[in-house]
Amino acid sequence: MKRYTWESLKTKKDRDIEKNKTPDKQSVEEKETDNKEYSCLVRAVCGNIKISTLVSPSDTDKFITGYNNILKVHMDSMKKKERKKEKLKAKKTQKAKATTA
Template identity: 50%
Template sequence: MFLLRNLQVLLQPDPFLNELTSMYERNREKGSVWVTLKRSCLRPKGKRKLEIDASEYKCLVRATDGQKTISTVLSAKDHVRFQASYATVLKAHMDALKKRERKDKKKVAEADKQKASSKAT
């Protein structure tokens, strides 16, 4: 039996965010999207043993929904802009989470006093 493995597509940061947005849209009703970030020097395994300057490290970002895998590589100077854009994408697609009601401390204290006074009488 022949199984096809997920092909990983390496994109530039902006197309990666666009594809991530469409991945979230496809999985809005049912499904999951996993996003992984890791530090990488992007060297073959044999050459990793050489000493690496901290400025050479890149951030490898992968996203998958189980059917499609996409990835991008960020340099240190690109990460701030990418983080801001990524946060915007996350905020736009996390609308299915339940919002908690915030209780005003004064109202809670007054309600407790009223309960205490009604129990005393």
């Protein structure tokens, strides 16, 4: 266990206070005037094929409408998965029929 003296704790607190001082007014003004537009990274995977694209803020509406259209078109061609419960019920009924016969 590490032991500290009162002086070492005091100096540590002083250093922490100096680090947490409020920034200068100039640096705050620079941050306010710095209005960057960030682009959005969109990634997609289909099997082994991977694609990605950067969408700029001005093109987001156009991208979203196109993406929604693609999703809507391909939703119709999707098939429902067969559920395991239905298969289990079918097997149980077959076993029940086999034992009664």
